[in-house]
Amino acid sequence: MYQYDQYDQQMVDTRVEEFRDQVKRRLAGEITEDQFKPLRLMNGLYLQLHAYMLRVAIPYGTLNGKQMRMLAHIARKYDRDYGHFTTRQNIQYNWIKLEDAPDLLAELASVEMHAIQTSGNCIRNISSDQFAGAAADEIADPRPWAEILRQWSSFHPEFSYLPRKFKIAVIASDTDRAAMKLHDIGIQLVHNDAGELGAKFFVGGGMGRTPMIAPEIRDFVPADELISYAEACLRVYNRYGRRDNKYKARIKILVHELGKDEYTRQVEEEFAHMKELGLNPPVEELARITEYFADPAFDTQASDELDLSDPDFAVWVDQNTDMHKQSGYAIATISLKPRGGIPGDASSAQIDLMADLAEQYSFDELRVTHSQNIVLPHVKKSDLYALWQKLDEAGLAPANLDLITDSIACPGLDYCSLANARSIPLAQKISEKFAEQGRQKELGELKLKISGCINACGHHHAGHIGILGVDRKGTENYQLLLGGSAAEDTSLAKITGPGFTEDGVIEAIETVTDLYLQEKQGDERFIDTYRRVGMEKFKEAIYG
Amino acid sequence: MKLLTGNDLKTGDVIWWNGLDWSRFVADAVDVAEDGEAILQREEASRRVNASYIIDAEQTDEGPRPTHIKERVRALGPTVRPDLTLKPADPNAADWVI
Numbered sequence: 001m002y003q004y005d006q007y008d009q010q011m012v013d014t015r016v017e018e019f020r021d022q023v024k025r026r027l028a029g030e031i032t033e034d035q036f037k038p039l040r041l042m043n044g045l046y047l048q049l050h051a052y053m054l055r056v057a058i059p060y061g062t063l064n065g066k067q068m069r070m071l072a073h074i075a076r077k078y079d080r081d082y083g084h085f086t087t088r089q090n091i092q093y094n095w096i097k098l099e100d101a102p103d104l105l106a107e108l109a110s111v112e113m114h115a116i117q118t119s120g121n122c123i124r125n126i127s128s129d130q131f132a133g134a135a136a137d138e139i140a141d142p143r144p145w146a147e148i149l150r151q152w153s154s155f156h157p158e159f160s161y162l163p164r165k166f167k168i169a170v171i172a173s174d175t176d177r178a179a180m181k182l183h184d185i186g187i188q189l190v191h192n193d194a195g196e197l198g199a200k201f202f203v204g205g206g207m208g209r210t211p212m213i214a215p216e217i218r219d220f221v222p223a224d225e226l227i228s229y230a231e232a233c234l235r236v237y238n239r240y241g242r243r244d245n246k247y248k249a250r251i252k253i254l255v256h257e258l259g260k261d262e263y264t265r266q267v268e269e270e271f272a273h274m275k276e277l278g279l280n281p282p283v284e285e286l287a288r289i290t291e292y293f294a295d296p297a298f299d300t301q302a303s304d305e306l307d308l309s310d311p312d313f314a315v316w317v318d319q320n321t322d323m324h325k326q327s328g329y330a331i332a333t334i335s336l337k338p339r340g341g342i343p344g345d346a347s348s349a350q351i352d353l354m355a356d357l358a359e360q361y362s363f364d365e366l367r368v369t370h371s372q373n374i375v376l377p378h379v380k381k382s383d384l385y386a387l388w389q390k391l392d393e394a395g396l397a398p399a400n401l402d403l404i405t406d407s408i409a410c411p412g413l414d415y416c417s418l419a420n421a422r423s424i425p426l427a428q429k430i431s432e433k434f435a436e437q438g439r440q441k442e443l444g445e446l447k448l449k450i451s452g453c454i455n456a457c458g459h460h461h462a463g464h465i466g467i468l469g470v471d472r473k474g475t476e477n478y479q480l481l482l483g484g485s486a487a488e489d490t491s492l493a494k495i496t497g498p499g500f501t502e503d504g505v506i507e508a509i510e511t512v513t514d515l516y517l518q519e520k521q522g523d524e525r526f527i528d529t530y531r532r533v534g535m536e537k538f539k540e541a542i543y544g
Numbered sequence: 545m546k547l548l549t550g551n552d553l554k555t556g557d558v559i560w561w562n563g564l565d566w567s568r569f570v571a572d573a574v575d576v577a578e579d580g581e582a583i584l585q586r587e588e589a590s591r592r593v594n595a596s597y598i599i600d601a602e603q604t605d606e607g608p609r610p611t612h613i614k615e616r617v618r619a620l621g622p623t624v625r626p627d628l629t630l631k632p633a634d635p636n637a638a639d640w641v642i
Contacts, residue, residue, distance in 0.1 A: 027554065029591045047595055049618050051556030080628055095628075097555045342624055413614060414622040422617075424624045474612055 002147045002292045004112045012109045019043050020102035044115025049417045052096040055118040060128035060146040061089030061368040068355035070111045072348040078104045085344040089127050089368045121162045123153035127169045129177045130367040134331050134377040136323045140189050142172040144290040152227050163241035164249035179486035181205045181214045184251045197223040203233050204255030207456035211492050212252040217264040228280050232270035296363035302328025302380050313388050316399040330381050334374040335398040339435040340428050343409040344372030353394050361387050404446040405431045408459050412452030419452035421469025421476035446526045462486035464527045466493040478505040483530050496539055508542050515541045545575035550596030558618045570619035571607035616641040
């Protein structure tokens with residue numbers, strides 16, 4: 001894992017003290033809320049429905065046990081004993097006091113963490129594949145590149161006041177576990193025909209009120225020019241992105257309005273200029289950062305044998321573990337979706353336990369996934385049973401990864417001031433409805449994603465089944481969408497028709513899942529059957 | 545009726561104007577009628593309240609009930625965590641919201 005050097009630490013510490021002074025001045029009445037608001041947002045502090053909410057950055061979702069333990073400590077000391085892991089691989093606290101925020105940030109800084117650029121029209125936390133460095137199918141570890149992008153984008157003076165917020169994802173395998181094409185810039189590390197490492201660039205994706213899949217604008221950028229190319233993409237956007245209308249200000253609108261070819265032409269022109277300036281990071285710096293992400297000391301003699309005689313353990317292994325690049329090891333995903341629970345929420349005790357388990361079983365590494373779960377990336381197969389037992393005791397062993405009860409849900413109207421409808425109660429009811437293991441297993445991979453408003457923090461556009469909460473004359477109403485995917489087969493879901501009440505949308509989900517089981521051929525997943533059968537048949541089943 | 549609400553500047557707590565001061569309980573809120581904007585200006589300047597605004601509500605036997613569900617969620621707390629609401633001992637408190 002990357003470790004701060006003196007510059008990183010100094011930058012973060014200085015920012016904490018700067019914010020401490022800003023808070024003091026706000027409380028003393030020396031600055032108004034209009035003056036203070038952009039300052040607190042730059043430090044991740046929002047004013048939400050019930051209180052101040054702090055969003056803490058977890059760079060590319062990677063953290064160690066000490067950092068995880070700090071997140072638990074913050075939940076206990078400054079919040080109400082829990083945190084909410086988000087669809088941006090971050091964590092949010094819902095009950096922060098303004099007067100406590102500087103001390104909280106100082107404690108975060110002591111473990112090399114912060115909340116900088118988790119809000120505002122800047123480059124946000126870089127996201128990545130939660131299996132990075134462990135996946136059997138990756139061509140390189142994407143994290144060094146995510147880290148370089150993090151350093152480049154942190155406090156980047158030219159990109160601190162973009163037309164709108166900006167999100168970048170980096171992956172390194174053909175399997176997309178990071179919703180890469182639904183980012184402002186999606187980067188996929190690839191090899192060219194000569195076997196050299198480089199990156200494929202996708203620009204102009206996103207969800208929100210105008211969902212778009214990012215088109216590929218370059219099939220190969222040499223790795224050592226990746227930053228310059230990203231900078232060229234940003235420069236064109238910063239210059240021509242719309243600032244007159246918040247709803248048309250994202251880069252996806254610019255790429256759409258200019259057309260992919262014209263946008264690409266301008267980027268290439270800018271890139272040629274950038275190359276002349278020689279702004280790429282020195283090779284030595286790339287090497288220095290890459291060293292931080294060297295493989296841990298795997299036991300190369302570790303056995304692949306696994307005793308699956310405990311049936312509950314066998315179900316969990318089958319559902320929640322993935323193939324590791326190192327024989328004798330597995331990637332274990334801890335589901336934060338217990339039956340009837342709140343997706344992504346974890347108590348301080350659970351967060352502490354996950355920190356302990358990471359230290360004990362996973363070379364002190366954890367990952368936060370955009371699906372609001374936690375990954376232990378490097379677990380020896382011979383340790384899996386002991387790990388599972390400890391998770392099970394703490395209510396952290398639901399065997400439901402990628403099943404219908406592993407839903408994504410934004411905080412919705414229970415917490416968010418932008419929301420129109422509650423998301424969490426719906427996720428809880430669906431979880432209860434489909435909790436029986438045989439039933440959800442029969443449905444197989446089924447990505448259910450719920451947003452409480454059109455901003456789409458719950459990724460409803462990318463759900464095999466998506467739900468969008470809307471306000472219908474002051475009451476909650478839910479639109480049902482089908483056919484989305486955030487994976488390598490990225491697609492945008494379509495609305496089925498008129499919306500439903502909360503109970504009505506659950507009934508509709510039962511109808512579409514029943515139809516899937518009737519129509520399914522062979523090993524088809526729900527999304528495969530939907531694509532083959534088409535929307536009309538599903539609509540007919542729902543609306544008659 | 546019209547209620548004046550906002551967040552406590554220091555703590556972020558949801559608060560309601562009770563005629564003399566701010567209360568965390570919507571049941572204490574009073575109808576500010578046409579005076580809301582003036583009170584809002586004065587109270588923002590005193591640095592107790594942040595991001596205050598006026599909402600519509602109806603008077604009920606249990607006190608003022610905000611017209612919009614969002615304000616009712618604000619008034620009570622998250623419906624999915626009864627233990628974190630202002631009525632943690634009342635398992636049916638969320639019924640008032642919905």
